[in-house]
Amino acid sequence: MIKILATGVKIEDNFGSPCILHGLQEILNELYGNxxxxxxxxxxxxxxxxxxxxxxxxKYIPFSGKEITLSFxxxxxxxxxxxxxxxxxxxxxxxxxxxxxxxxRKRYSYFKMLIQVIYLYRFIxxxxxxxxxxxxxxxxxxxxxxxxxxxxxxxACKHLFNVVSAREIKSREALVNDxxxxxxxxxxxxxxxxxNYSRDNLNKNLVGVSTSHQIIRQWDGPENYVxxxxxxxxHISKKYNISIILIPNxxxxxxxxxxxxxxxxxxxxxxxxxxxxxxxxxxxxxxxxLKNIIASCEVIIxxxxxxxxxxxxxxxxxxxxxxHYKYEELLHWYGQDEWGIPTSECSSDKxxxxxxxxxxxxxxxxxxxxxxxxxVRRAVLETGxxxxxx
Numbered sequence: 001m002i003k004i005l006a007t008g009v010k011i012e013d014n015f016g017s018p019c020i021l022h023g024l025q026e027i028l029n030e031l032y033g034n035x036x037x038x039x040x041x042x043x044x045x046x047x048x049x050x051x052x053x054x055x056x057x058x059k060y061i062p063f064s065g066k067e068i069t070l071s072f073x074x075x076x077x078x079x080x081x082x083x084x085x086x087x088x089x090x091x092x093x094x095x096x097x098x099x100x101x102x103x104x105r106k107r108y109s110y111f112k113m114l115i116q117v118i119y120l121y122r123f124i125x126x127x128x129x130x131x132x133x134x135x136x137x138x139x140x141x142x143x144x145x146x147x148x149x150x151x152x153x154x155x156a157c158k159h160l161f162n163v164v165s166a167r168e169i170k171s172r173e174a175l176v177n178d179x180x181x182x183x184x185x186x187x188x189x190x191x192x193x194x195x196n197y198s199r200d201n202l203n204k205n206l207v208g209v210s211t212s213h214q215i216i217r218q219w220d221g222p223e224n225y226v227x228x229x230x231x232x233x234x235h236i237s238k239k240y241n242i243s244i245i246l247i248p249n250x251x252x253x254x255x256x257x258x259x260x261x262x263x264x265x266x267x268x269x270x271x272x273x274x275x276x277x278x279x280x281x282x283x284x285x286x287x288x289x290l291k292n293i294i295a296s297c298e299v300i301i302x303x304x305x306x307x308x309x310x311x312x313x314x315x316x317x318x319x320x321x322x323x324h325y326k327y328e329e330l331l332h333w334y335g336q337d338e339w340g341i342p343t344s345e346c347s348s349d350k351x352x353x354x355x356x357x358x359x360x361x362x363x364x365x366x367x368x369x370x371x372x373x374x375x376v377r378r379a380v381l382e383t384g385x386x387x388x389x390x
Contacts, residue, residue, distance in 0.1 A: 001035050001037065002032060002035070002036045002037070002090070002388075002390060003037045003087060003088040003089050003090075004024075004028065004036065004037070004038050004039070004088065004089065004090050004091075004092060004388060005039050005040075005041065005084060005085060005090070005091045005092070005127075006021065006024060006039070006091075006092045006094055006137075007040065007041045007042070007043070007091070007092075007093060007094065007123045008092075008093040008094040008095040008123070009021070009042075009094045009095060009096065010044055010046070011040075011046050011050040011051060012045075012046045012047050012050040013050070013250065013251045013252045013283060014249070014250045014251075014252070015249040015250070015282065015287055015290055015304070015306055015307065015310075016096060016249065016250075016304070016306030017096075018050060018053075018286075018287035019195050019287055019291065019306045019309065020094050020096065020190070020192050020306075021040060021054065021094070022054075022192065022195040022287065022288070023190070023191035023192040023193065023195045023380070024038070024092070024094070024137070024191055025038060025054075025055075025056060026191075026194040026195060026196060027191060027194060027380065027381060027384035027388060028388060030194075030381055030384070031381075031389070037057075038056040038057070039056065039059065039088070040054070040057065040058045040059065041059050041060075041081070041084070041123065042058065042059070042061075043061060043064035044060070044064060045060055046058065046060060049283075049284060049285070049286060050286075052286050053287060053288045053289075059084075061077050061081055063077070063078075063122065081123075081126070082126060082130065085123075085126055085127050086130050086132075088127075088132060089132070089133065089390050090132065090133045090134075090135055090388060090390070091123060091124060091132050091133070091135070092134075092135040092136075092137050092387070092388070093124055093134075093135070093136055093137060093161075094137045094139075096139050096140065096190075096305070096306075097140040097141075097324075097326070098136075098139055098140070098141055098153070098156075099141055099142060099149040099150075099152050099153040099156075099174075099179070100140070100141070100142055100144065100149065100324075101142070101143050101144060101146045101149060102143070102218060102323075102324065104146070104148060104149060105146050105148070106146075106148050108146075108147035108148040108151060110151070112148070113148060113151050113155065114155070116148075117152050117155050117156050117160070121156060121160050124160045124161065125160065128159075128160060133162050133163070133390065134161050134162050134163075135161065135162065135163045135165075135387050135388070136156070136157070136163070136164040136165065137165065137191065137387065138165040138166065138167045138186075138188045138189070138190060138191055138380075138383065139165075139166070139167060139171075139190075140171050140324065140325075140326040141153060141166055141171040141172075141174050141175050141179075142171060142174030142175075142178065143170075143174060143178075143325075144174050144178045144179060145178065149179075150179045151179075153175055153178075153181065154179045154181055157175065157179070157181040157183060158183070163386065163387055164181070164183065164186070165185070165187070165188055165383055165386075166185050166186070166187055166188075167187075167188060167189055167190050167326065167329070167330075168187075168325055168326055168328075168329040169187065169329065171326075172185045172187055186386055186387070187383070188379055188380055188383035189333050189376050189379055189380055190305075190309055190330070190380075191384065192306055192309045192313070193312075193313040193333075193376050193380055194313070194377055194380050194381070195291060195310070195313065197288075197292055197295045197314045198292050198295070199295040199296050199314060199315075205242055205243055205298070206242070206243050206244075206245060206296070206297050207236055207243070207244050207245070207297060207298060207299055207301070208245050208294055208297035208299070208300040208301070208311075208316075209229060209245070209246050209266075209277075209301045210247045210249060210300060210301070210302035210303055210304045210307035210308075211229065211247065211249075211259050211262045211263045211266065211303065211304075212249065212250075212259060212262065212303035212304045213250065213257050213258050213259050213261065213262050214250065214303075214304070214323075215303045215304075215321065215323050216262070218323035218324075218343060219323070219343050220343050220344050221343045221344060221345065221346040222346075222347045223346070223347050223348055225321075225343075225346075226265055226269075227348065228347065228348050228351050229266055229301075229303075229351075230266050230269045230270060231351070231352065232301065232348065232351050233266065233270055233275065233277060234273065234275060235352045235355070236355070237270075237277075238275075242298075243278075244277040244278070245277065245278045245280055245293075245297070246263040246267065246277055246278065246279045246280065247280045247282065247290070247294065247300075248260045248262075248263050248279065248280065248282045248283075249282065249306065249307050251283040260282070260283070263279045264279070267279060280293055290310075291310045294307060294310045294311050294314065294316065295310070295311070295314035295316055297311075297316055298316075298317075298362070299316065299317045299319065299358070299359065300316050300317070300318045300319070301318075301319045301321070301355070302318055302320055302321070303321045305324075305326060305327065305330070308320055308327065308330055308331075309330065312330065312331075312333075312334045312336070312369060313373070313376070315366060315369050315370055315373065317339070317358065317362045317365035317366055317369065318339065319339050319341075319354065319355060319358045320339060320340045320341065321341050321342075321343065321346055322340055322342060322343070323343045327340055328340055333372065333375075333376050333379075334368070334369050334372045334373075334376065335368040335369070335371070335372050336365060336368070336369065339354070339358055341354060
């Protein structure tokens with residue numbers, strides 16, 4: 001019996017994080033059958049919906065932000081956590097993108113870097129102190145031209161993780177060439193690609209649009225994102241007379257700016273013109289249910305990474321508007337290189353003309369994706385054997 005302790009993501013109100021956990025469980029099922037134990041620890045509270053479709057242990061421990069006081073280090077919570085780590089074989093961090101200039105451009109100082117990395121990977125630090133195998137699960141790294149990210153990546157890879165895996169060639173190059181990481185970096189598609197799904201209710205008259213507030217933060221196109229998506233939805237409705245469903249991915253209630261607010265803005269603009277689109281109630285359904293909705297669409301237009309993963313891994317043709325090389329390389333795994341538009345090139349005209357070609361070629365895309373699926377799954381499992389064996 002092998003015991004895996006996982007941490008590093010927030011499962012509530014965010015489709016990507018539970019997808020990663022479902023992928024991890026599927027890998028462990030393939031490797032160990034029922035001869036393993038998986039425990040997921042989260043440092044913030046989670047709700048029942050976000051954990052309802054997991055059949056492994058999900059635990060909360062107050063180990064973040066204001067909760068880390070001197071009293072915590074003498075608390076029962078810490079003793080329980082250390083006991084859990086000591087009883088495990090492998091501790092894995094699941095964070096999906098790390099050391100990226102897109103999110104962190106602070107000035108470098110060694111002390112700042114050290115505190116930042118130790119706090120970010122505090123579970124991993126405890127695991128190292130307990131002598132456990134530590135794994136940086138397959139994720140994106142970089143771009144990291146900023147010194148703070150280069151030094152952070154170098155420190156973490158050298159001192160905190162026994163095994164590191166990247167989901168893109170460019171991510172591996174960032175670690176090797178920019179951060180000067182000396183150890184071997186394994187390459188694999190995102191483990192969410194092996195998450196199970198059902199497409200019993202395939203709807204050939206439904207186009208899914210995965211909306212994104214995150215892409216707005218990274219946008220550098222000639223037109224704004226909301227206008228591009230609104231104009232595309234209008235075009236699809238009028239030219240093809242197909243129903244459209246907007247699919248929010250990240251739906252935090254603590255902020256007004258999330259994928260739901262973006263979806264509502266698009267919906268309101270279209271309703272003025274008499275065009276009705278539905279919005280998936282992502283906040284009140286499980287991650288399995290949301291992947292099944294994505295899988296049931298005829299095609300998906302996506303700006304959220306794990307919506308792209310969910311679509312492609314269920315055989316659904318996907319037109320991607322992306323802000324990071326993680327989108328390009330995901331499309332490449334499935335032989336869909338031509339169906340990616342970078343934010344810098346995205347205008348309404350380009351998006352609409354690309355969609356028309358994409359729609360016309362959707363059956364060929366389905367065929368190619370289906371041919372690539374076994375290869376993607378095999379790549380995930382082969383790297384999984386390295387990451388998750390004692």
